[in-house]
Structures are given as C-alpha cells and as structure tokens.
Amino acid sequence: MEQSRIRNFCIIAHIDHGKSTLADRLLEITGTVEKRKLKTQMLDTMELEQERGITIKLQPARMSYRAVDGQEYQLNLIDTPGHVDFTYEVSRSLAAVEGAILLVDATQGVQAQTIANLYLAIDQGLEIIPVLNKIDLPNADIPRRAEELKHLIGCKREDILAVSGKTGEGVSEVLGAVVKRISPPQGHAADAPRALIFDSKYDDYRGVIAYVRMVDGRFSKNDAIRFIATHEYGHALEVGYLNPAYQETPALSTGEIGYIVTGLKEIAGVRVGDTVALKAKQEATNPLPGYKVVKPMVYAGIFPKEGDEYNRLRDAMEKVALNDAALTYEPEQSTALGFGFRCGLLGMLHLEILQERLKREHGQEIIVTTPSVAYEVVMRSGEKKTITSPLDFPDPSFINETLEPWVKADIVTPANYFGNVMSLVTERRGIFLTTEYLEESRAILHYEMPLSSVIVDFYDRLKSATQGYASLNYEFLEYRPATIVRLDILVAEDAVPSLATLIHKDEAQSRGRDVVETLKETLPRQNFVIKLQAAIGGTIVASERISAYRKDVTGYLYGGDVTRKMKLLEKQKKGKAKMMAMGKGKVDIPADAFIKVLRRRS
Template sequence: MSQIRNFCIIAHIDHGKSTLADRLLERTGAITEREMHEQILDDMDLERERGITIKSHAIQMDYERPGGEHVTFNLIDTPGHVDFAYEVSRALKACEGALVVVDAAQGIEAQTISTLYQAIEQDLEIVPVLNKIDLPGADPEGVGQQIVDLIGCDHEDILHVSAKTGEGIDELLEAVVERIPGPARNTDKPLRALIFDSVFNTYRGSIVYVRVMEGTLHQGDGIRFMATQKEYDAEEIGHLKLKQVQTDTLEAGDVGYVIGSVKSLQDARVGDTLTRTDNPADEPIPGYQEPKPMVFSGLFPTQSDEFEDLRSALEKLQLNDASLTYQPETSKALGFGFRAGFLGMLHMEIVQERLDREFDIDIITTVPNVEYEVHITEKNEQKKVIVDNPSEMPDPSKVDAVYEPYIQASIITPSDYIGPVMKLCEEKRGKYVNQIHMQSQRVDITYELPMAEVVFDFYDRLKSGTRGYASLDYEFLEYRQGDLVRLDILLNGDPVDALSSIIHRDKAYDLGRKLCKKLKELISQHQFEIPIQAAIGSQVIARETIRAIRKDVTAKCYGGDISRKRKLLEKQKEGKKRMKQVGTVEVPQEAFLAVLSMDDDN
C-alpha cells in the first residue's frame, strides 16, 4: 500500500491546473503521444471552449522512480471556480494529499485560499507548486513569499515548475512520492467505499466512482448503498485509467469504478457509502454534506410536449452533477416546468448549456433568485415560510418580516482597483468588514453582501471594473432582515408570474420603470391598447402603454356627412373595448431574458 498515492490538484481558475495534469500523464506514460491533446481530462467541449474545469476527473498513472521502484498515482483533477466548490469538497475527501498550484505571474487568488483551507481541515498533506515560471512577467520570489505567509512552509518546500514546457515535472513527481503519505491499509475491516462521482450509461446504468477507505471488494460481490439501503451485485469493477480497465479486486486505498446495473438514478447518490451485503459496515463514512443551493430559477421547455424529456435530462444531469436540485412547478405564462437550485450563476449557465448540447432541449429560464425566510401571521398564529419562488411570496398584509441570506465575500484585487471594488459593493448594499494589504500591491477586501445582489451580475461587473484582475470567493453567513417586496409585472391588468421578482424596496421603483420600458420595446403591437404596469402589492409604481394598431375604418368614406365617419369610429371603439377584455397578450421569449440583462443598461 506504500506504493499508492492519492492526490488532487487545487488551483484558482486559469492557473494551469489542467495543463499540469497533462504533463503528469505524459511523463508517467499514462497516454501515448497519439492520444495526447490539450486539457485531456476536460472531456466536455464546454470545458475546452471556456478554458475551465467543470467536473472533477479521476485517472490512474503508473510512475517508475529512478531506482526502478513502481508507484501508482490516483490523480483527481478538480474545478477552480467558486461555483463548483462542491465538486472540490468530494475530491478532497478521496485523497491524502493536494498539490496547491499558484500562477507565478498572478499570485494567490481567493479561490485558492478557500480550497486550501478545506484541504487543511481534511488534514491533507499540502505540496505547494509555483507554475508558469517561464512567463516574462513571473515573480517567483514575490509569489513564493505569499505562499510562505499563507501556508507557513519554507521557501525550499515550494516546487518551481512550468506545465507548458515540462520544466520541474520530474521533481514534482518525486515530491508526490516523498511528501504525500500512502493510504492506510485496512483490508480486514468491513467494506466502506466513498462514492465521489457517478455517470449514467444508457446500457449499463449508473457507473459509480469510488475511493475504497476500508475493506475489499471483489467482482460479483453483493453491494449496498447505505443511504438508500438498495442492493445490487458488483458485475464489473476496475481502475480508472484513460479508459476503464477491468480488475477482480479493489482494496482499501484504491480508486476505481463499480458497475452494478443500477437503473434507478436516485439509488447511486454522490457522497454515499458503498458496503457489502454479506458483511456490511456499521455506519457510513462521516463528513458528507448535502450541497446547499444558493440560486433558484425556473426551467421551462419552449415546447410544452418536451416536459418529460426535460425531466429525464435533469435526472441524468443530476447524477453527474450532484449539486443540482430540482422540483416540478407550473407557471400561468410558461406552463409546466421545474424549479431548479444551483450553487451560483456560472453553475446555472453551465446547466443550461449542457441541457442544450447534451440533450438538445431548448429552455426558457426565469429570473434567478435566492431563498428567503418569511415570517407571517395567519389566524393569529406566527409561522415561518421558506420562499424560493417570487410567486409563492405571501400577501404583503400578512408578512411581519422577510429575512434574506447574506454571504461573506473575500475579494482579492490589485490595490489600484480598491475604489471600483468598494463602489460596486456599496451599490449592492454591502457592509464593509476589513481589508488586508498583501505583498506585491494586492489587497484582500472583505464585505458582507446580500446573496440576492451577488447572483445577478456582480461577478461580471467585478471583472470588468478591475480589468479581470479581481478574484472572488464567498461563504454563506446567515439570514438577516431586510425591507424586501415582491415586484409584479402586469400586462393588460394580468400579472405575469414568470416576470415577478423579490427585490429591496429602494431598488424596486428604478427596476420597475426600466422593466416596463424594456417590455414596451419587446412586445409587439396588438389590435388593442396594452398597459404594462409594475406593481408592489396593489400599488402601481410604473407604467408604459403599447399603442394599438389602428385600422383606418374611414378610408372608404370620402365626402358626405361627418356623422357617418363618427358612427364607424364609435363602432371600432366598441370592438377594441371588447377585444381588450378577451384578448391575450403574447409575450416573446426575449421578454423573459430582458429581466436578466436589466443591470447592463445602468
């Protein structure tokens, strides 16, 4: 067992993590030159296009040391963006050590610090790595000092590598063997294996990826999922190389896959513990936390008959992305759909994109919002209601108080951009906590912000305000009381539930006015006049009117008495009045997207 090393790579987005993984695979001979292409572990087109890792990937490598000794590496590549922190937490649970990769030109970023603290909590062995030392703008001394200050290691402990050129990779491989401990070999205990990921195969069912913590699993053994108590047979087990390689046994310390014809997608939950039916473990592996969604949005198919297709697509996607949650909902404007919970805005964007590409389903997304706690008085009784959909907001007359989630945001930025960052945070109702000046002209600014303000466009505006140099990390703090109201949009007097949003009272008037203006541009003219109103409860706070298309009914009257023309106009007026009562207003898809891009017009 001393010949196995399980480790992951921690880094901020775009610090060269996937490129470093490529070099390790090349150097250990896990892939041939013919199979090689950039970011080989990022197997989604979406990951390559955006240059980010979305899924954590596991791969086994065989490393031959200079003395001829053979060591097996299990590398779990992790995402770097704050929205995929849940993927990272599971990967850390399956490892004994972590390579912390820092860009020698950019220095330590917020997400690196956040994930590093998670790794230290899990008691992993940390190996600091300074990447991109070949760049002209690299500052190995300055950034090295940042790492020393953060981790408390010595300068000699930091490995200097260039993932692009391959410089320093041999020293890195040796450091993994020397510094990261091998896993404990508890093969005599009952089987306990952590499921850290799973994928769905149409022919074979759910394929679970496991890290065996204790015990041994043989091919053909009866297996039990401890959370759902469902039982299957391990028809095929094996190791995760570039392709799945079948084997007869997985022992404590191994990372591999298990196929058991698990047809029900809900049985194989990520984070669950796998045990044997003939000698089951007493309790599951501790420390597993359910993902907590932060952003909620409605997903509706553009074609109403695609509802069931959307359901099965979300089921398969949830198996591969355990942090996605959803439940059915209906909307008067959009019909049947689902209320989905995401970890953040990028996560929401990625899910939409994957539904489109992998399952070929066109969807309309409603305004993203967060979960609120609403205290109401009903029949002289006080109750607490959780609201994640604006249409479920209780009547304003019953509401005593509304509590919204707050986060603690850590923003690392060059000191030149302190002004724009603080201005943005103040605009978003932020509360200043402190700022720490780091080395090399960088500042770590901490703010307490309402989550609802962050999910909209905060990240984009932060990046554009600091020319892409700022990095953001956040963690949930608590629920706090706020003066929040539901803003309704009424078309022809009828509320459109899909356009409703929960917003701070001070911003409601401004948003209501902008929204009415935008909808006036987007909704086409009808044969009758359409009032567009923004309202809080029964109070209308903004209005725009789309004028009717008028047919010239007097065109055929030339000459003669004026009363004839008047009679035709009166008849037309009556018709318009009746049409206004029974006519329906068609809302184009762009109108639902308009709410998302509201703040772009500031």
C-alpha cells in the same frame, strides 16, 4: 499495487490558473495517454467544458510513475473546477485524497478562490504542495508570487515548485514531490470492503456508474453490493479505473480510486457520499461520514417549453442531478407555465450550465424563471416559513418579519481599485469589515453582503470596475431582518408569474425599471399597444409602452370628404380595443426575453 506505493491527490486553484493544462502534462509525462492521442483539456470530457475553457466536473485519472528510487507508483489524480459555483465538486474531491497541489498563476498571484480552496484542503488535513504555474510567460514574477504563497501557507521558499504546464518545464519535479510529500492512503485490506462514492453518472446501457474511493477491503467483479444509505442492492458488473478512459480490472483494492458499474436503473439508489458495502458483510460495515449537505444559494423555476414534455424533463433532471450533486429540485406548478421544477443551485453560472446540459445532453427546450434566494418569513402566528419562490410569498399583512441570507465575501484586488470596489459594494448594501494585504499593492477586502446582491451580476460588475483584476469568493453567513417585497411584472396588463421576483424594497423601483426597459427592447411589436408595468401590490413603480404597428387603412383613398378617412381610422381604433377585450391581445413572450431579464442591466 501495494498500498504503500499509492498516492491520491488533486489539483486545486483559482479559475484559469492552468489546472487542466498541468493535468495534460502529467498524463503525457507518465505515458498514461499516448502522445498521438493527447489533446488539450484531456480531463475536461464535457463538450461545454471544451467550449468554455473551464472545468465544470471533477474528473479522476490513474497514472503509473517510476520514481527516482526505481519504484513504480500508482498516482490517482482528481482534476477539479475553479469557479466558486462548483466549490462542492472541489470539497468532494478533497475527501477522496491525501494531498493537494495548490496551483497559482505566476502572472496573477493568489486569488480569492485560491484561498477558499486552500482552506477546504486544510480542513480535510491534506498535505499541500504549492506550485507556481505559467513561468514561461514574459510577465511571470516568480519571486513576488513565491512571497505571497509563503505568507499564505507559511511554507519555506524551497517547498514552492515553479512549472509551466504548457511547455512541461518543472512538471517532473511535481510528480517527485507527490511521491515524496503525500502519505499513502490509510485503510485495512483485511477488513470488510467499504468505498466512498464521490461522484456518479448514468449510462443508458450499463445503468448507474459510481466513482469510488476504496477505504477498506477489496471489491471484485460480480460482487453483490449494498448501498448503505439508500438500502439498495446491486452487482458490481464491472470494476476498474479511469486513465482517463474506463479501464476494467479484476478488483479495486484498499486506497485505490476507481469506478463500479452497478447495473442499477433506479437513479435514486446511488447517492454521492453514500458507502458501498459487500452484501454478505453489510451488518458488520459501519457507514463512512460522507459529505456535509450542500446549501443552495439561488433558486429558479425550470419549465418545459411545451407542456407535454414534463415527463421527459423529469427524466433529464434525474440524470443531470446524479452527475451534479449540488443540484436540488422538486416539482412545481405554475398557472402560466404548467408543471415544472423548483431548482436549488449554487449560482448563476451553475444555472447557465444546467440550462445548457438539459438542452445539449437531453434535447430539452426550457423556460427559466427569474432566480431568487431563499428568504425566511416569520408569520404573525409565529410560524416560520422558507420561501424559495416569489409565488409563495405571503400577503404582507400576515408577515411579522422577513429575513434574508447574508454572505461573507472576500475580494482580492490591486490597491489602485479600492475606491471602485468600495463604491460598488456600498451600492449593493455591503458592509466593510477589514483589509488584509497580500503584498504592498494587492489586498483582500473582507465584506458582509446580502446574497441577493451577489448572485446575479455582481461578479461581472466587479470585473468591469477593476479592469478584470479582481476576484471574488463568498460563503453563507446568516439570515438577517430585511424589508422584502414581491415585484410583479405585467405585460399587456396580465401578470407574468415567471418574471416575478422578491427584492429589497429600496431596490424595487430601479429593478422594475430595468425589467420593463429590457422587455421593451426584447418583445416584438403587435397590432396593439403593449403596456409594460412593474408593480408592488397595487402600486405601479415603473412602466413602459411598446407602440402598435399601424396599418395605413386610408392608403387607397384619394380626394373626397375627410370624414371618410376619419370613419376608417375610428373603425380601426375600435377593432384594436375589441381585440384586447376579447383576449386576443395576449403577448407571447419569447424564451430569450426571460434570459435577458435574468441579469441586471449594467
């Protein structure tokens, strides 16, 4: 295909605004997928995506389209996620294309993630095609939503397309706009081959498969290749594109998006953002800029349920991390849980998806410790440490200052919920900045908030406070001084390291109370009383008790002296005390208890 007739674009939007449904219609109208094989969410290939109805992974697809000028065009689409936890997937997609369809639900209008993704696309210098979706719904308000988009982008009304991804109405005009408005890819076909890796996955039989955007030159099957950043060598055992199934071709040319089967079994050899070069011309090949390093927002420990499963968990983590570039992990050892990993993630949904993927794709039953953000600690000696685990938090007497991460949060909400939102944010130590009106009855509230107040259950609470109408986006701002303490949880007077958490001192008592109450509802009763305590150092800030089962040891007695009954009860009491003293009073905490403690109580 001539370079001038290639168009690379992606679809960006807020969650649930219909990206995957529009992608289905594009595949159908261009004849990329036969009608009998078409199913909903064609580009959501993971079982989890189909179940939850959300896009988790970016997914490329190539389409052929005959435009009104009679010319055949190659359209390379990348479908992207909409949730804030998967913004890194969006940013990588944007770096591989020249244009973006900005999709907005005509019933809901511009939302927080719409704005965040738009700014990402503008930063990349992409051509933006604004599209209103779901115009077939009775409550679609096209004039009102078009005004919002005009205000947001500064475009003309005639530039905004109105479509229904469900019925297909107006979708052909979107394809026409892609061809007309988005420029063909730049690059030099005669130069040494260079390709940018924007995603990758592992195949048990074929090794690592790299998803690439060709920038210069041409890669053919059986070419000897080199990965510039990792210094690994491989062979292009197969090259091709996705439609959305793998389709082998003799070569990938300048401007095209496709895949290379590398044959590499070493997962670390292929890194997202790296440059693929031809081995024979590696010295003459300058590496591409790649991507900025993603900054994890939340950290959690992940341990195998059975200690001897560590090696299998390590292999599983390697394979998931290859396909999830926002995931960082390093080995960690816990006296209670054994060997595991300290994982850096972008949010709680990201953590949930990681848990599910480890379980479904790799059969790993795991225990997840309480999530924490990364704090910076300045020691009295002047040394500066980054603390990602509560177990690494130093003795307070050696600390000069503790700094916690803050974020800039944008909340889009109807005006009649301003009071509810402001109360919730104030409760979470948020600082109000400004209000920016999208229209008379809807605005963006700009706040600064501690990251620890946002990551756990703030989004759920925000939805409850606004009857589901508000949306949230946040990005890292800076570190600020704070009074942070380690909250330890004791079960039967034994500390449970996996339940320890770092928290602001003002919130420690209420958080401790929440945890011990959750454990009281979750843990099974035993033959002895279980004490549940939350402590800061040697100070107990919250406590509960789970009463013991009481076997009726006097049930077979009848009549006689009451002292016989008292002796039996006293013997039972001593037996329970002995059980505790001998260490038989240990409590096995079920995995679901850890999961329930992960979220604050509403």
